[in-house]
Amino acid sequence: MTTGGHGTDGVERRGLMFVLSSPSGAGKTTLSRLLIERMPGLKMSVSATTRPMRPGEVDGRDYLFVDKPRFEAMVKGDELLEWATVFDNRYGTPRGPVEAALSAGQDVLFDIDWQGTQQLREKARADVVSVFILPPSAADLEKRLHSRAQDSDEVIRKRMSRASHEMSHWAEYDYIVINHDVDQAFAEVQSILKAERLKRERRIGLVGFVRSLQGQLQG
Ligand SMILES: Nc1nc2c(ncn2[C@@H]2O[C@H](COP(=O)(O)OP(=O)(O)O)[C@@H](O)[C@H]2O)c(=O)[nH]1
Numbered sequence: 749m750t751t752g753g754h755g756t757d758g759v760e761r762r763g764l765m766f767v768l769s770s771p772s773g774a775g776k777t778t779l780s781r782l783l784i785e786r787m788p789g790l791k792m793s794v795s796a797t798t799r800p801m802r803p804g805e806v807d808g809r810d811y812l813f814v815d816k817p818r819f820e821a822m823v824k825g826d827e828l829l830e831w832a833t834v835f836d837n838r839y840g841t842p843r844g845p846v847e848a849a850l851s852a853g854q855d856v857l858f859d860i861d862w863q864g865t866q867q868l869r870e871k872a873r874a875d876v877v878s879v880f881i882l883p884p885s886a887a888d889l890e891k892r893l894h895s896r897a898q899d900s901d902e903v904i905r906k907r908m909s910r911a912s913h914e915m916s917h918w919a920e921y922d923y924i925v926i927n928h929d930v931d932q933a934f935a936e937v938q939s940i941l942k943a944e945r946l947k948r949e950r951r952i953g954l955v956g957f958v959r960s961l962q963g964q965l966q967g
Pocket residue numbers: 769770771772773777795796799830831832834839840841859860861862863864865
């Protein structure tokens with residue numbers, strides 16, 4: 749999964765896979781939307797899911813909403829890069845769009861859980877940058893789940909009771925961001941992406957670039 753594109757400074761760079769995970773309600777959808785709006789060269793991976801659509805969600809934009817047989821067919825056909833079961837529903841990352849974006853030199857943003865992150869890491873360790881988002885407190889997490897007003901009380905209770913289990917995977921991530929304030933959390937996530945884009949190992953065009961600089965200096 750190593751492909752070349754050009755960084756903003758013109759030096760060829762390998763695309764990276766930028767993963768955001770968090771317990772439900774901690775803010776990863778909010779932060780993902782801001783990143784896609786404000787960071788050029790970053791494309792969202794739209795997951796397939798068997799969960800029902802929430803009010804305000806759009807098929808093909810937020811998720812590809814599929815039924816269970818279609819999901820199974822995607823798994824069997826090796827159409828998914830990773831997949832997992834979360835809250836009794838199945839979620840998976842369609843392989844085609846990710847590979848196409850990376851080969852076009854774009855970075856790809858994933859809003860996936862710890863199980864998916866582990867699978868991506870096994871497949872492409874050097875290209876995965878992972879960020880775990882934590883809520884400032886349990887009370888805030890619950891408030892946010894209610895304020896989103898998209899789940900029943902029973903679903904919210906389920907999400908709260910899973911939060912501690914999900915959070916237990918925090919130490920598997922490269923970076924941790926605590927989402928007190930959206931603007932601050934966004935600035936932190938953005939800084940991580942900007943710095944990771946500049947990493948020497950990803951900038952495969954540097955050898956040629958430096959050689960050409962040296963040539964200019966000698967010439
Ligand atoms: N492994 C994996 N997890 C996913 C995928 N898409 C979404 N998820 C995770 O599934 C969980 C539930 O997502 P969702 O039902 O949208 O609720 P949310 O937690 O409020 O965003 C979240 O932890 C998502 O990160 C996917 O393609 N693969």
